[in-house]
Amino acid sequence: MPNTVDSPSIERKDWDAVQQLxxxxxxxxxxxxWIAAVIRFWDVAVGVFRVVERERLFELTPTxxxxxxxxxxxxxxxxxxxxxxxxxxxxxxEDLAELGVGxxxxxxxxxxxxxTFLMWHGPxxxxxxxxxxxxTIFGALA
Amino acid sequence: xxxxxxxxxxxxxxxxxEWAPFVTxxxxxxxxxxxxxxxTVQFNCSKDELLSARxxxxxxxxxxxxxxxPKPPKA
Numbered sequence: 001m002p003n004t005v006d007s008p009s010i011e012r013k014d015w016d017a018v019q020q021l022x023x024x025x026x027x028x029x030x031x032x033x034w035i036a037a038v039i040r041f042w043d044v045a046v047g048v049f050r051v052v053e054r055e056r057l058f059e060l061t062p063t064x065x066x067x068x069x070x071x072x073x074x075x076x077x078x079x080x081x082x083x084x085x086x087x088x089x090x091x092x093x094e095d096l097a098e099l100g101v102g103x104x105x106x107x108x109x110x111x112x113x114x115x116t117f118l119m120w121h122g123p124x125x126x127x128x129x130x131x132x133x134x135x136t137i138f139g140a141l142a
Numbered sequence: 143x144x145x146x147x148x149x150x151x152x153x154x155x156x157x158x159x160e161w162a163p164f165v166t167x168x169x170x171x172x173x174x175x176x177x178x179x180x181x182t183v184q185f186n187c188s189k190d191e192l193l194s195a196r197x198x199x200x201x202x203x204x205x206x207x208x209x210x211x212p213k214p215p216k217a
Contacts, residue, residue: 043164100165108168108171112170136187
């Protein structure tokens with residue numbers, strides 16, 4: 001006969017605790033997968049943004065409307081990227097790597113967009129300094 | 143006006159950075175930052191000064207147009 005005893009003291013809440021832990025792990029996995037999917041989706045959005053930017057702002061002379069939309073959409077993409085950067089801070093590198101998301105690539109991506117914002121919409125460099133810099137760089141060729 | 147060799151390298155690094163696939167963004171950033179550093183040291187300016195100079199920006203646009211650099215298809 002097995003050496004067991006009746007344990008009326010074991011209550012449903014003990015199993016509930018186990019179930020709760022399992023659910024949390026499942027949710028954590030779901031969350032990690034979900035964040036990776038959102039990052040991929042964001043990447044697609046940035047890719048489309050770059051294509052439209054190229055067509056409207058590089059190949060054509062952009063209108064005021066183009067520039068306004070470019071600024072607003074770029075700002076949104078940067079904020080989304082920054083939020084994703086914050087979200088992945090709590091995820092292990094290994095888990096991220098399994099999902100094909102490198103933390104350093106995400107950070108580099110966000111910095112790239114921030115640089116783009118600076119170039120298109122950042123504060124304009126003092127004209128005298130801009131001219132001085134241009135002369136310094138191109139002076140030897142002039 | 144011809145672009146100095148170092149500026150062309152900067153433009154190329156920027157272009158490569160902007161169009162790099164997700165998995166190589168960090169490497170592309172390293173290469174871009176290295177050229178930016180080279181430029182800022184050689185011409186005694188900051189990265190922000192360089193990137194926010196409108197002539198730099200316009201020249202980059204011109205360089206992209208002239209070289210007809212490829213862009214990936216829309217997703």
